[in-house]
Amino acid sequence: MNLAHSLLLALAITATAAMSAHAATAGAEHARLAPLAGHWAVTQTMWVAAGKPPQIDRGSAVVSPVLGGSRLRQELHIDAKDKPFDGLGYFGYDNATREYYSTWMDINFPGLIVATGGFDAASARYTFRAMVPDSTKPGTQIPLREVLHVIDANHFMYEYYEDRGKGEALAVRLEYVRSE
Numbered sequence: 649m650n651l652a653h654s655l656l657l658a659l660a661i662t663a664t665a666a667m668s669a670h671a672a673t674a675g676a677e678h679a680r681l682a683p684l685a686g687h688w689a690v691t692q693t694m695w696v697a698a699g700k701p702p703q704i705d706r707g708s709a710v711v712s713p714v715l716g717g718s719r720l721r722q723e724l725h726i727d728a729k730d731k732p733f734d735g736l737g738y739f740g741y742d743n744a745t746r747e748y749y750s751t752w753m754d755i756n757f758p759g760l761i762v763a764t765g766g767f768d769a770a771s772a773r774y775t776f777r778a779m780v781p782d783s784t785k786p787g788t789q790i791p792l793r794e795v796l797h798v799i800d801a802n803h804f805m806y807e808y809y810e811d812r813g814k815g816e817a818l819a820v821r822l823e824y825v826r827s828e
Contacts, residue, residue: 683743
C-alpha cells in the first residue's frame, strides 16, 4: 500500500470513529427520558370489542436505565382477569436519525414492534408510529400510533392506537403512578 492509500485509509477510519462517537453520545434527548425510570403501579384499560366496555386490569412496571443511561428498559406485568400479561420494551433516542424510538414485545404477540417518532415539548408527549403484522389477516399490516404523555414526575400515560381499516381507534391505555 502506498502512502496516499495509507493516508486515505487513516482519514476514513478517523472519520468513521468520530461519527460513531457522536452517534453514541447521550445528550438532552436521552436525559429527557431519564425521569421515567422507576417502579410504577399500572392500570391497563383495554378495548377488546367495539361497543363493549373496556377490560380494566392492574399491574406493575419497572423502568430501568440501561447501556449507560442512554436507553430505558420497561418490564411490564399485568394481573389480567383472564390470564397474566408480560411485556418488555425499550425507549431511546437515535442521534443518527434524530428520532425517538420505542420497541415492544409481549407474550401475546410473536413479533417485535419498532416505532419511531418525536417529542412535543408543549404537550410533553412522545408520539411514535409503526406498521405491525395483522395476525387476523396474514400478509397485511396495521398502522399504529403510540403516545407517551408525561403528566408529571409521578405520573405518565401510554396509549396505543391502531387502524384496522375503519379509522384509528384507541386499543390500550396504560396509566402509570410512581410506586417507589
